[in-house]
Amino acid sequence: MERESKAVSKGDGPDFPAELEYESGFGNHMASEAIPGALPQGQNSPLVCPYGLYAEQISGTSFTAPRKLNLRSWLYRIKPSVTHEPFKPRVPGHGKLVSEFNQSNSSTTPTQLRWKPEDIPHSPTDFIDGLYTVCGAGSSFLRDGFAIHMYTANKSMDNCAFCNADGDFLIVPQEGRLWITTECGRLQVSPGEIAVLPQGFRFSVNLPDGPSRGYVAEVFGTHFQLPDLGPIGANGLAAPRDFLVPKAWFEESSCPGYTIVQKFGGELFTARQDFSPFNVVAWHGNYVPYKYDLSKFCPYNTVLFDHSDPSINTVLTAPTDKPGVALLDFVIFPPRWLVAEHTFRPPYYHRNCMTEFMGLIHGGYEAKADGFLPGGASLHSCMTPHGPDTKTYEATISRGNEAGPHRITDTMAFMFESFLMPRICPWALESPFMDPDYYQCWIGLKSHFQRDGANEKDINNRNGHDETKIGAHHG
Ligand SMILES: O=C(O)Cc1cc(O)ccc1O
Ligand SMILES: [Fe+2]
Structure with a gap:
């Protein structure tokens, strides 16, 4: 269970503790409880879960993927994710996100290209609105390809969460910290660290420092792994234990008009619900968000x-x-x-x-x-x-x-x-x-x-x- 140190409120957005504690390890099967006893023992789907929670599985690979590649987690939550109104196209649309690259939305050139840093906008812009695709190849529909995005933003996401059905996000903040609330718990990510938000996880990004800029790599149809080390041996480069995973954390509050923004085929859709999606009291599994300090x-x-x-x-x-x-x-x-x-x-x-x-x-x-x-x-x-x-x-x-x-x-x-x-x-x-x-x-x-x-x-x-x-x- 997470021990809360004193809460700090910097900038806008909800309070985060000064420093969070994490689980550690890459690809491990982990278990985390915000309330002791919230994880069912000996099975995943009891008739009634401890504390009356709902059991919900999130799969990162097909059910039948080989065991060494298989990724999934079980989330025990106050209400299941399905409790929302129908998805509708997001208005106003975003327009600068692409997840299948073709002649109608992109072009190609072998010329060397370079960009100066984009200005951070003056008008209120959160992580979702500040995200734009630079380049990519393939298609999220075909589950094969990648996209490279960048973002400039200045304000926390408010009463909304983002969910990417297309692929995994690897986020590289360059300016401004990201305090990311996920269904598995919270991550504090500073420039010099990276975060991976796997396909399907709902998350919300707070900007405690305001102005923020960074890069995002998105991969369709696969997930990030540690590289083989070959003749280097069993140690070196990024050590598995330095990958940090959130500890279970939840909020119970009712949140009228809470919005889930779903990226699906590069388009954004919204759905309304009346509660926070960060209502997971306990979880176990190996499909999780994580961060790493470079x-x-x-x-x-x-x-x-x-x-x-x-x-x-x-x-x-x-x-x-x-x-x-x-x-x-x-x-x-x-x-x-x-x-x-x-x-x-x-x-x-x-x-x-x-x-x-x-x-x-x-x-x-x-x-x-x-x-x-x-x-x-x-x-x-x-x-x-x-x-x-x-x-x-x-x-x-x-x-x-x-x-x-x-x-x-x-x-x-x-x-x-x-x-x-x-x-x-x-x-x-x-x-x-x-x-x-x-x-x-x-x-x-x-x-x-x-x-x-x-x-x-x-x-x-x-x-x-x-x-x-x-x-x-x-x-
Ligand atoms: O192009 C670059 O700057 C990246 C790069 C760095 C390097 O040390 C060797 C090859 C390479 O592509
Ligand atoms: Fe190069």
Whole structure:
């Protein structure tokens, strides 16, 4: 049972305690009771549940999914979710959410794209109204695909909850904390942390700090998993125990005119009920919302030479049926030591058969000296060339041979990487925040080619040889 520390009320929205307690672990079967004895013992559906609660199952996979993939939870609640009036199209409609990408709602381009951070609106805008799709591929109707959204908002959701029937949300706040009430309990999520709200869970987002901005990856037809670690071994990267799951928490109040906003095929529908959906007194299962603090990530990387592929920093992956091919990987570029000899340390120039959407939570990004700002974004689609900007390349080369460790600090960039080719929404392409001059950051890259190899010798000789420097460190 959750012990409440003293309640704090910051900004608008209901009180949350100063600090919440959580269950811990990824993919575990968990059980949580806000009132001792509220969970039925030995069965899921007793004729009468403890305290007269209703039993309700929420499934994240088909009933017959293999056991190791099967996700479901049992919620014991004051009234069941079904107690509501019929769904109606939401008026006013939203219009900027897409869950199947086709020629009528999106277009495609292989050009490198970059956006400056969107302004946070002045008019009252909650998480739902502030959410807009940037790009994606596939279809929630066909249960295969992804969408990338962003949000800017300034006010808490009021007397309403959001429910996404299309897919799972992986939310990356960049500015402003999110206090998220879910049917399993409450999560406090700060920039630098992420939250996953799986398909179907009702949740409500409060903004204790007001102005908020962030990114959302949505996956259709699959769920996020921890990546395999291969030769890294049994430990490293994101540890299962650092994933935090809410403890059961409920409110009993009657809430006249409470609205459930259901995202279904990218469209929003509303239904009225007269009670809070956060009325789950106890739950058990392995289908749950969770959060993760990115500073807990234990990076592995180069210790001798060359630049590792970014997959080494995968936090979570939403797999396809093809081994090693992700519908969507969530990868981070955290503060870390760079240790390498005779190596170009920033990201290499490349063309990738996968598509890379990047965001920046704070600080700078190692491949871009200018123009990629916290809250901004970039999109390098499948086989679109990209890499360090001219300034980064020239600065790296002019530093010469860097041996030994260098710590990258004050940074947290991330990438959503997908094997699907994205289509881009018109409002993203026409946005005043899109940077039409992005390509210029590479136009200045000049030829350093010299047939006699003189410049290579010069660069390698500058600052001495790696071996000498390392030798000096170790006597
Ligand atoms: O394009 C990017 O900046 C992301 C990226 C980083 C890296 O270190 C290697 C490859 C890669 O795509
Ligand atoms: Fe890349």
